[in-house]
Amino acid sequence: MIKRTDDMAINPAYPAKPLTSKKDTHPPGILISDHYIQPYGYNCYRPEGTKDWLIIYTLSGKGLLNNGGKEYLSCTAGTLTILSPGTLQDYFTEEGQTWELLWAHFLPRTTWADWLPAGNTGGPVFYLNIDDEVSSRAIEAAFRRVLSYRLSGDTLLRDELTLNALEEIILLVASCSGQKKTLDPRVKEVLGIISKHYMDSHLIETLADQVCLSPSRLSHLFKEQVGDSIIETLMNHRLKQAEKLIKYTLRPITEIALNVGFSSPDYFTRRFTSYYGVNPSLYRKQHRSIAE
Structure with missing residues (x-):
């Protein structure tokens, strides 16, 4: 049985750029990313989504993520999900679980258009269970580099290095899924x-x-x-x-x-x-x- 807390307000500790926001402390184009270990009670609800893309990679535990309606997708170890701009963001830690996840909000480079996947779940969410150990290690390592570069003091190179690491994740996901979107x-x-x-x-x-x-x-x-x-x-x-x-x-x-x-x-x-x-x-x- 799916249960979540009654208060589904936007988590103030989870930065993103709302569709209607006029002020934002994190400008678009600069990656926002973190590593969370969240017990039951953690939740996020943005009914109109955000202006950026959201990618979530689960390391352990279990979270539940809304697929645009009443269906919730299980996010367990090795699960990767991608939500496009304007997509409902409704996810939380399952009761009795602690959800460990790596996540990033980002605005992609124009050159990524061929590689960003479309929803493959009957809803707007792209969902992939990465069971290949080599691929899962490579994705986690690239995510760790994203976090490392984000905290770097070298502002001249930080943004480019961070986006390069995220681009590696996007390419690995495209390779694992076999779903390469070809632009006209x-x-x-x-x-x-x-x-x-x-x-x-x-x-x-x-x-x-x-x-x-x-x-x-x-x-x-x-x-x-x-x-x-x-x-x-x-x-x-x-x-x-x-x-x-x-x-x-x-x-x-x-x-x-x-x-x-x-x-x-x-x-x-x-x-x-x-x-x-x-x-x-x-x-x-x-x-x-x-x-x-």
Whole structure:
């Protein structure tokens, strides 16, 4: 019998970026991860999910995770689950158990689109029981590196090393599951254009013409396979490039805004503040104080 505590409020010790959040202490694009050992009574409930992806790998004990409805999936040693953005997050430690898990909230690199798996359980959750000892050790070791890099004092390399370790996990999961999601080559071509030429202006009509699709068909196919619209994907890519320049250089913020493709510095500031939770100047000040 499935039992959970009555109070299913969001656990304040479990950071994530809510879909409707305007302020956030952990900016997107920087991995949030931890190792939990939680007895019965631990729970998390986010009915609208979060803006990021969530991956959970169980080391021991047992947790239960909602599969988008009334069905709960058992998370035991070797179980790995992945929840995409906007997916209900409802999970907790089973009664009489202690749940030991490694977890990470993340926003993936564009290049991961082929490897992030879709739900395979009749619901939105991707669920995999890794019973191969070599693979399970490799995934746990990569998770441990994620935790190690997250705590590193070298801020210049920390984010890239952390994402590299997580990318290894994603590739191992894809290899174990045999489920490689293949993007439509026309969507992949548009992603490549956005990645290489994010500072340029792009019209959906022009992109559609380049890949021989109608604008409406390209927009629908792109949203279906990537999860965000073409415009949002372009905007997010610009913001992530700007975030790196703000964090690691002393270039004027107005110059950075123009260089990554924003024609209006004021508009850039509004979008950056909405995305990262603080304005560009404060973001730079916070990260410079951490580095010092």
